Amino acid sequence: MTYDNNSDEEIIIAKSTENNDSNIVENHINKVDYLNTNKAFPLISFPSASVDNNINKELSYISKNMALPSTSVDNTVLKNILNYLAYLKVEVTKISDTQQEIIQAINNSNSANFSILNSCEIDYFVTAWPVPNHEELNNLETKLQANEHDFKNQVMLELVRTGGKSAKQMIQKIMKKVFSDFVLKDFTYFGLRNKYNFSSLLINRVIFDATKQSKFQNIKDDEIIAIIGKWLTTAKARIENKKHTNDEIILK
Numbered sequence: 001m002t003y004d005n006n007s008d009e010e011i012i013i014a015k016s017t018e019n020n021d022s023n024i025v026e027n028h029i030n031k032v033d034y035l036n037t038n039k040a041f042p043l044i045s046f047p048s049a050s051v052d053n054n055i056n057k058e059l060s061y062i063s064k065n066m067a068l069p070s071t072s073v074d075n076t077v078l079k080n081i082l083n084y085l086a087y088l089k090v091e092v093t094k095i096s097d098t099q100q101e102i103i104q105a106i107n108n109s110n111s112a113n114f115s116i117l118n119s120c121e122i123d124y125f126v127t128a129w130p131v132p133n134h135e136e137l138n139n140l141e142t143k144l145q146a147n148e149h150d151f152k153n154q155v156m157l158e159l160v161r162t163g164g165k166s167a168k169q170m171i172q173k174i175m176k177k178v179f180s181d182f183v184l185k186d187f188t189y190f191g192l193r194n195k196y197n198f199s200s201l202l203i204n205r206v207i208f209d210a211t212k213q214s215k216f217q218n219i220k221d222d223e224i225i226a227i228i229g230k231w232l233t234t235a236k237a238r239i240e241n242k243k244h245t246n247d248e249i250i251l252k
Helices: 002-037 049-065 069-119 134-146 148-160 167-178 202-213 221-233 235-251
Strands: none
Touching: 134 148, 134 202, 148 167, 148 202, 167 202, 167 221, 202 221, 221 235
16 A cells, blocks of 8 residues: 555656646747747747846847948948949049040131131142242242241141151152242252252241151151252253153154
């Protein structure tokens, strides 16, 4: 009987313990459900109620006041990018404005040159060239000396427009454009052999300036002198060749 009483007592204790454990588990489950329902952080229950309360308070404070590090970094980077983009926009605007000013200045310069050229009888280069005789050559020199309406610069610009595949070709085309061979046959470049001195003419200096202003600007002065000098000494031969050519055309 003693054994049976002990068994009954153990069964009662076991059931009591089982009920207490169930109550404890149920209480913790209810706590977790409550916290999840109120969107707090998931919690692991502790046997001590005071510990639970402290943890809950800390987690609540963190959830309300904690700033996420990644968000803070992202905002800083984004702010820097936006500031830099704004700076670039300002700089691009400045560059664009400068380009417009340069274009406008070029257009104004071209317009001014064109106006000057018109005011100084643009047809002069058509009607007076090639210079046919010494009288007209002296007239050209007088106009260059007076330099009215920037005449010297107009002549230079006209010569630059002559162009050529090489510096030699450009200078030869200029000489042919400006002078008749009947005038040039009386010159050598430095006035040797009892002929006139071409290097002393103002138009000679303008030819130098025009060549230097062209795409052949790196040509040396000695090269220009040699090209002009050769053209002068062959003037008589060109006259003879033209005469023979004309005679052949007449005979045909």
